Amino acid sequence: MTKLNRSVERGLNILEVISSNGVCSLAFLAERTGLPKPTILRICATLVQQRWLTQSRSDSRYRVGSRFPRVNSRPTSIDTLVEAGASAILSLSDATGLGVDLAAPIGNGRAEIVDTTRNFSIHGIFPDCIGYRPSPFRSALGCAFLAALEPEQEAEYSARLAVHTTGKDRAAALALPAKLREVRAQGFAIREDGYWGRAVDYGGIPSAIAVAISAQGHAVGAVSLIWLAEQHSVAAIAKAHLKKLTETAEEIGKLYAANVG
Numbered sequence: 001m002t003k004l005n006r007s008v009e010r011g012l013n014i015l016e017v018i019s020s021n022g023v024c025s026l027a028f029l030a031e032r033t034g035l036p037k038p039t040i041l042r043i044c045a046t047l048v049q050q051r052w053l054t055q056s057r058s059d060s061r062y063r064v065g066s067r068f069p070r071v072n073s074r075p076t077s078i079d080t081l082v083e084a085g086a087s088a089i090l091s092l093s094d095a096t097g098l099g100v101d102l103a104a105p106i107g108n109g110r111a112e113i114v115d116t117t118r119n120f121s122i123h124g125i126f127p128d129c130i131g132y133r134p135s136p137f138r139s140a141l142g143c144a145f146l147a148a149l150e151p152e153q154e155a156e157y158s159a160r161l162a163v164h165t166t167g168k169d170r171a172a173a174l175a176l177p178a179k180l181r182e183v184r185a186q187g188f189a190i191r192e193d194g195y196w197g198r199a200v201d202y203g204g205i206p207s208a209i210a211v212a213i214s215a216q217g218h219a220v221g222a223v224s225l226i227w228l229a230e231q232h233s234v235a236a237i238a239k240a241h242l243k244k245l246t247e248t249a250e251e252i253g254k255l256y257a258a259n260v261g
Contacts, residue, residue: 010035011043015052015068023056023063023131054079056115056130063114063131077260078104081213081221082114084255089223092248093117096241099125099226101208102252103134103141109157110136111145111222124228126203135195136161137172137179140210141222144189147180148212148219154180168195187211188242190234191226204228209238211249215257223249 010033017032018024024032029040044062047053054065065079081104089100099118103111110133118127136142136157146154162173172179172192183189191208210224225237225245 007043010039011047014040014043015047015064018053018062019064019068023061025059025061029062051079054082059128059130061130077220078106078112078114080256080259081252084259085115085213085221085223085252088248088251088255089115089117092223092225092244095244096225097122098237098241099123099127099206100248101129101141101210101224101226103145103210103222103224105145105219105221106133109146109149109153109161111141113141114221118226120203123226124204125206125226135169135172137165137169137176138192138195140189140191140208140224140226142189143176143179143183144210144212144222144224145219146176147183147189148214148222187246188238189222191224193229204230207232207234207237209234209242209245211242211246213249213253213256215253215260220253220256223252 013033014029017029026037026040030037033040044053044055048055048065051065052068053062055062081102085102089102093100099116101113101118102115104114106112112131112133113129116127116129118125118129120127134142136146146158149157158176165173188209188211191206194205196205205228206226207229208224208226210222212219213221213223223245225241227237
């Protein structure tokens with residue numbers, strides 16, 4: 001009987017856990033796999049180097065990388081966007097003093113937060129957002145991305161996304177065409193007042209504005225500024241920082257295009 005390679009077996013086990021659960025911490029992987037943390041770190045470092053995994057700069061958690069097979073998503077698009085945006089979102093956060101979220105498309109009109117500069121001690125906002133898929137109807141990131149799609153795609157995805165929505169999401173879905181027209185007219189999308197997007201353990205209620213990221217004529221993601229709603233109005237943030245936000249989106253789009261070209 002052929003002897004099995006334990007390192008390969010352990011690596012596949014780690015990949016299986018991450019692909020099944022989304023973004024995973026080192027502690028979570030240790031709990032689920034039963035492997036020592038130093039072993040997981042070594043295996044994950046290899047998988048990150050080979051692009052089967054990526055590791056978040058903000059919280060060191062792991063998620064599947066560009067070489068891992070994906071459904072409804074171009075294989076390299078997410079990691080390419082993260083790489084293109086890493087330095088740019090840090091610069092934007094430093095320049096504005098606000099949190100910055102970067103989102104990538106995952107198919108069917110949905111976007112997922114793939115990187116962030118949120119820091120609770122600085123911004124007062126719940127920071128554990130990487131891997132979260134914000135509402136396409138109520139979030140700034142979701143609306144900014146949908147508004148940048150081709151009309152046919154927008155209509156198709158909007159109808160598909162609205163099928164299983166209820167409550168406030170249902171009402172927002174019905175009002176989406178008018179909202180997207182407003183997004184295009186003003187040049188940015190706004191987070192719906194009071195929209196949490198997920199249950200959080202701490203942090204104040206946030207506000208956000210977002211713009212789409214385009215490359216080679218196609219929407220490839222979105223980037224947002226996020227802050228405590230009680231501290232600043234949307235109008236004040238847009239007046240002070242929309243130009244920087246738009247310039248950052250353009251910078252990321254150019255780097256993305258260069259990396260995929």
